[in-house]
Every structure is written in C-alpha cells, then in structure tokens.
Amino acid sequence: MGFPGTWMTESESVVYRVVPKCACSSIGQIMFYSDHGRFFDGDIHDATDGLHKWALEHSQPRIEDVVKGHKAYAFTCVRNPYTRVLSSFFDKICGIQRNGKRYRGNLVPMLVQKYGVQVGGDDGKEAFDQIASFRRFLLFVRDTIRFRKPMEPDIHWSSMSGHISTFIVNGGRYDNIFFTEKFDDGMQTVLDNITTKHKVNLKKIPKFNESEGHGPKRLHPVEDYFDDLSHHLMWEIYKKDFQLFRYDFDDPSNKMPKGPVDLDEVHAKLGD
Structure with a gap:
C-alpha cells in the first residue's frame, strides 16, 4: 500500500x-x-x-x-472533529469548486434527493436552513463511514x-x-x-486557505449545528479522533484540544 x-x-x-x-x-x-x-x-x-x-x-x-x-x-x-466536518460541509457540499462545478459531480444532487440536504441553490448563494441541512449531511457521512453506502467515505x-x-x-x-x-x-x-x-x-507566511470563499459563510456558532442526535453520530464516526487527539467531545463550542497528543499511544493504537 x-x-x-x-x-x-x-x-x-x-x-x-x-x-x-x-x-x-x-x-x-x-x-x-x-x-x-x-x-x-x-x-x-x-x-x-x-x-x-x-x-x-x-x-x-x-x-x-x-x-x-x-x-x-x-x-x-x-x-x-466538529469544526472539520462543518468545514467539509460548507466547502465541499455547499461550495462551488475551483473548476466552477460542484464537488464530485453527482454527489450533491444525490444528497439533495436522498437526504433532503439544501445547498443554497445552483450557485450556493441562496438562503437555506444551514443547521437542518448540515444534520442531514452528517447522517450521510455516518452512512458512508459505517456502511460504505451510498458511496465510499470521502477523504x-x-x-x-x-x-x-x-x-x-x-x-x-x-x-x-x-x-x-x-x-x-x-x-x-x-x-x-x-x-x-x-x-x-x-x-x-500568508494563510493559504484554498477552501475559503467556495461556499456560504457559517451563520451560527459551532455548537448550534449539533443536537443530541448529531452528538451521537459524531461519537459513532469520530470516537478515535476525539480520544487520541484530545478534543472535547462534550462541548462543541470548545475547539481547543485538552492536552498534547501522546505519540506513543497514537502509534500503539493506530499501528495494528
């Protein structure tokens, strides 16, 4: 490999x-x-x-x-993990990519049809319910990671x-x-x-944020996007990420890690 x-x-x-x-x-x-x-x-x-x-x-x-x-x-x-998956949603799902098209061709139309996700219209500039759409996207993320359906998980x-x-x-x-x-x-x-x-x-050094400007701006604080079900899904999907990299699962508003990464633990747990 x-x-x-x-x-x-x-x-x-x-x-x-x-x-x-x-x-x-x-x-x-x-x-x-x-x-x-x-x-x-x-x-x-x-x-x-x-x-x-x-x-x-x-x-x-x-x-x-x-x-x-x-x-x-x-x-x-x-x-x-909370801000990372939100960023993926606004950049890759709601945003128009560098080539002027939607990310991965038919991915967004499929999400609209099968999961009821809204993305702000054809150009991503129309108003839509960001919180409801993101939570539906999170269900899709869980399905790709747990069941590899309706597609393999995206990087x-x-x-x-x-x-x-x-x-x-x-x-x-x-x-x-x-x-x-x-x-x-x-x-x-x-x-x-x-x-x-x-x-x-x-x-x-300038900040090279290649995804900035692709999609709509996030309108709400991070924690507003995650209700009880979303929390449950986040643990199901990203449990190892929270544990190994010391992020605060209980408080989505706290984006800072709770301590340094233990490299020995990471090598032991991810080296199987």
Missing part, C-alpha cells in the same frame, strides 16, 4: 502526512518555500514538481526509502485517525502531531527540528 497522502520536500528535510481540512494547503506551501524560497503559484495540491508526493510515481521510491529508514523528521496536523470527512494510521501501519513513525488550532506553535516546532534551504518566518 505504501504511503498514500504523504508529501516530502525535494531536499528530503521533512515528511508530512496530509490530513484533509487540517491546514494542508499552508503546510504544503511552507514545505515548498523552505526548499525554493518562493511559494508555488496556485493550489499546492496541483503541484507536480518541486515537492515529492506519493501520488507522483517518480516520488514513491524516495518517500519509501526516507520514511521506512526514518531519515527525516515526520509530522502531521489534526483539527477539532475530507473520513476520520483523521484513518488517514494517520496508514503511515504507521506501513512502517512510518511520526515525530510530531500538532493542532491546526495552535498552528504557528506546532509548525515552528517542526521548523526548529529540521534544516531548510530557505529560512521560514511564520509571522510573514
């Missing part, structure tokens, strides 16, 4: 396991800058050179060698622990797992542990 979703600088200074909706655009651009002294012109997800990616065939032997031999610092980044809402585990199971080991909510602190720790060709000043 190798190391899907893994990126590495061309200089092989650092390895990163991408977790969608967890600052991956910013992290990729920082990695690119650390090697080349400039940012990639466009969405870093579209880059086919200047950065090793497992999806690029020529990169795979280099990534495999470095990861299995633990020859470079390896890290990933996580995010509160943007499948669990973080699922993404993170493939790296461990196939022979990798993380040196750091930090929080999107404490991004500058976490990224600085990574930079402090590696040697880069170009110095990175995080205070001067």
Whole structure:
C-alpha cells in the first residue's frame, strides 16, 4: 500500500502526512518555500514538481526509502472533529469548486434527493436552513463511514485517525502531531527540528486557505449545528479522533484540544 497522502520536500528535510481540512494547503506551501524560497503559484495540491508526493510515481521510491529508514523528521496536523466536518460541509457540499462545478459531480444532487440536504441553490448563494441541512449531511457521512453506502467515505470527512494510521501501519513513525488550532506553535516546532534551504518566518507566511470563499459563510456558532442526535453520530464516526487527539467531545463550542497528543499511544493504537 505504501504511503498514500504523504508529501516530502525535494531536499528530503521533512515528511508530512496530509490530513484533509487540517491546514494542508499552508503546510504544503511552507514545505515548498523552505526548499525554493518562493511559494508555488496556485493550489499546492496541483503541484507536480518541486515537492515529492506519493501520488507522483517518480516520488514513491524516495518517500519509501526516507520514511521506512526514518531519515527525516515526520509530522502531521489534526483539527477539532466538529469544526472539520462543518468545514467539509460548507466547502465541499455547499461550495462551488475551483473548476466552477460542484464537488464530485453527482454527489450533491444525490444528497439533495436522498437526504433532503439544501445547498443554497445552483450557485450556493441562496438562503437555506444551514443547521437542518448540515444534520442531514452528517447522517450521510455516518452512512458512508459505517456502511460504505451510498458511496465510499470521502477523504475530507473520513476520520483523521484513518488517514494517520496508514503511515504507521506501513512502517512510518511520526515525530510530531500538532493542532491546526495552535498552528504557528506546532509548525515552528517542526521548523526548529529540521534544516531548510530557505529560512521560514511564520509571522510573514500568508494563510493559504484554498477552501475559503467556495461556499456560504457559517451563520451560527459551532455548537448550534449539533443536537443530541448529531452528538451521537459524531461519537459513532469520530470516537478515535476525539480520544487520541484530545478534543472535547462534550462541548462543541470548545475547539481547543485538552492536552498534547501522546505519540506513543497514537502509534500503539493506530499501528495494528
């Protein structure tokens, strides 16, 4: 299986396991800058050179060698499951994508028809009941993850622990797992542990939020989207994420983690 979703600088200074909706655009651009002294012109997800990616065939032997031999610092980044799944809804389901179309073609029409999800009309700009639609979307997320119906789970809402585990199971080991909510602190720790060709000043790095502006703005506080049933579904879907990454399941309004990630516990529990 190798190391899907893994990126590495061309200089092989650092390895990163991408977790969608967890600052991956910013992290990729920082990695690119650390090697080349400039940012990639466009969405870093579209880059086919200047950065090793497992999806690029020529990169795979280099990534495999470095990861299995633990020859470079390896890290990933996580995010509160409540805000992550909300972000997936507004960006991927309600939003028009970079290509001017809906995400994954017939996915949104199917959600409208089968789950009664509203998305703000053809352009995503009409008013709609965000809370009711999001809760219906969450039922769909549960169905994809628990029953793999009506489709396989999408990378943007499948669990973080699922993404993170493939790296461990196939022979990798993380040196750091930090929080999107404490991004500058976490990224600085990574930079402090590696040697880069170009110095990175995080205070001067723009935020590369590739999903911003795709969909409607969230109109309500996070906690308003989650009623009793939604809470139940969130635990069913993301129990491991809450437990391993120390997020507050009981209080959706608290986006901050309750403590640091225990790397030994993560490797033990996700390495089966």
